[in-house]
Amino acid sequence: MLQLRERDFEAFFEAPFSAYGPDSLYVSPMKSDLRRFLAAGINPLFPDDATFTWFTAHRDGRVLGRITAHVHAASNALHGFDRAYFGYFDCADDADAARALLGAAEDWARNRGFAEIAGNFNLTAMQQIGVQTGGFEHPPYTDLIHNPPHIPRLLEENGYTAFFPMSTFENRVGSIALESLTGPAQRAILDSPEFSFAPVTWSTIDQRMEDARVILNDAFAKNPMFVPVSAEEFHFQAKEMKWIMDPRISAVLHHRGEPAACIICIPDLNPFLRATRSRLGLATPWHFLRHRMRRDRAVLIFSGVISRLQGQGVNAVVLHRILGAMQRAGYATLGGTWISDTNHASLAQKRKMGATALHRLHLFRKALRA
Known part of the structure; x- marks a missing residue:
């Protein structure tokens, strides 16, 4: 019964x-x-x-x-x-x-x-x-x-x-031509003293995550179903993410000292979760260290540019930085969270990067x- x-x-x-x-x-x-x-x-x-x-x-x-x-x-x-x-x-x-x-x-x-x-x-x-x-x-x-x-x-x-x-979608990191992401607009941003990359280190992760929340709420404000995320909600959701982050593969760009754009990526934790059956146990630290030594898959959690800077080539600047760091760090593939069929700009960027379709939802x- x-x-x-x-x-x-x-x-x-x-x-x-x-x-x-x-x-x-x-x-x-x-x-x-x-x-x-x-x-x-x-x-x-x-x-x-x-x-x-x-x-x-x-x-x-x-x-x-x-x-x-x-x-x-x-x-x-x-x-x-x-x-x-x-x-x-x-x-x-x-x-x-x-x-x-x-x-x-x-x-x-x-x-x-x-x-x-x-x-x-x-x-x-x-x-x-x-x-x-x-x-x-x-x-x-x-x-x-x-x-x-x-x-x-x-x-x-x-x-x-x-x-x-x-x-x-999924990208083969090594096959992405980084030079295709930069042109005159991107070089002007990199040369401008008004733009600077904020340090992403273990000691600054909390501040960079708050920067990311500010960018998220501005950049996604007009997206279907989006609801502004409070600091309490964002840091609650990100709590488990912060301890697995690889600071090399996330970036926050400031404009005139304020959060302007970011790409938040983390190593794919699924091989570790599968090995532990998602349970804490005596062998968990060993599995985690083993995962860190072998990780070659990363996932893009979200990327965003504040609305007043959208369409000016800013996202490509941050993407160029992240993908270069992934190539140097030995990551082989980059997956991404969902993109709706109505998000034509993000879908066009995936095509430009040579991404292959992974899942339909x-x-x-x-x-x-x-």
């Missing part, structure tokens, strides 16, 4: 491992990080338990799947949505389990009066979003969604419709009112 449980964290963490099996390309966040993401009063997104919950599906002692149901009140207020979110929808290819999980999330949202539910949001639009709908054979990088092909099918079978198409939504 199928059983639903609410707020069973151990089962929630175990669900994708149980549902997808040992050969899956899925990689979980570190268990300790996932726990704090789902902690009311600790995660700034959830001031109390009334704003979110999660469910797991069980049969005969096996965890078959999981899902969160939650609210992002700031997004609804800013964009005029009447929407609840679902996230972390991971499920075996089991119609009954999927129906029960999705139904539980829908009931939670319906009981709070929302007109629709949409996901995956893990947990906001500035974190992992989407359901993978293509490129299933490609291993994900850190902060990228992965699910098997049956997940979008299960959603469609339960009345969900795909929207907001996105893609992720969509959001899925369902109306909760007739």
Whole structure:
């Protein structure tokens, strides 16, 4: 008999491992990080338990799947949505389990009066979003969604419709011609005393991350679904990122002493997470040191230029610096987080850099009112 449980964290963490099996390309966040993401009063997104919950599906002692149901009140207020979110929808290819999980999330949202539910949001639009709908054979990088092909099918079978198409991309770092990124505009920026790269070191990372937040909020202000990120939210989300950063491959550019542009990259942590099964243990330090010695994959978390400097070649200056540093440091590939089909400028830049498509993603939504 199928059983639903609410707020069973151990089962929630175990669900994708149980549902997808040992050969899956899925990689979980570190268990300790996932726990704090789902902690009311600790995660700034959830001031109390009334704003979110999660469910797991069980049969005969096996965890078959999981899902969160939650609210992002700031997004609804800013964009005029009447929407609840679902996230972390991971499920075996089991119609009954999927129906029960999705139904539980829908009931939670319906009981709070929302007109629709949409996901995956893990947990906001500035974190992992989407359901993978293509490129299933490609291993994900850190902060990228992965699910098997049956997940979008299960959603469609339960009345969900795909929207907001996105893609992720990958570059061979050594094959990028750095000189193609610089021209007269970029050389003028590099020669100008008004521009300077701020130091990115272990002692300055907190300040550079705050610079990055300021740039993010300005650069992304007009993007669909974007909500300005508070300092508390940003540094909560970035907490696990700071201890794995390689300062050589992130950069912040100042203009007249103020944050102007940045590219934040981190080494791909997924090989380490896979080796540890995303759990802390006695062997964790050894696995981490081994990963640091062998890392050759990096992921671009985000890049941005403040609005008043956009279209002037500033992004190419920062990109040139980062890619040169990656080549010198021995990184082989660079993955990137999602780019929507409507972001023509970023897609054009990927084409110019010779990037190859990695994954295809969509959001899925369902109306909760007739």
